[in-house]
Amino acid sequence: AQSVTQPDIHITVSEGASLELRCNYSYGATPYLFWYVQSPGQGLQLLLKYFSGDTLVQGIKGFEAEFKRSQSSFNLRKPSVHWSDAAEYFCAVGDGAAGNKLTFGGGTRVLVKP
């Protein structure tokens, strides 16, 4: 069965500093990987996704993620954080079958200090 681990429950970062969120997955075949963001009181919004090809993926809001098969990781990065990036971030792996059922990690809550 597929699984996703986000080791950091909370991260506090200063505005303007860089951010990296960790994601490790377990999946037997080539994974379909996603990062979603959830602002307070809102639903989830897709930041980026990876299926194949270039292992460095660019997303919205200045985020990028790198797929590393050897480490079973798909870490999310942003070079300079804005106060509006304070949110909860979820990594997910899809099974790629019809319906593409997603398995989510537990999430990382990001706090941004002024």
Added chain:
Amino acid sequence: NAGVTQTPKFRILKIGQSMTLQCTQDMNHNYMYWYRQDPGMGLKLIYYSVGAGITDKGEVPNGYNVSRSTTEDFPLRLELAAPSQTSVYFCASSYLTSTDTQYFGPGTRLTVL
């Protein structure tokens, strides 16, 4: 385009009561999903549907039922509410292929007392 809409936004139920959470999408998406979100646990898939008339269980289906009579609507039914069903429920939809983005509704916060 409203996207994915959910009603109600909030609800308090007593143990043993029943209710239906409504979900509607106006994007002509084939796939629809119901998730529950518990603190620190991420989202867990309850049920999903790959088209009208076709539904299947996800990871945590016990205590819930679904139906999909139209492409647009995917209601989630709780028959005998239990405190363990206190959670935030999200509906999502995606177009056709397995790689398409899932679009989420704003959620329903349900408390069972």
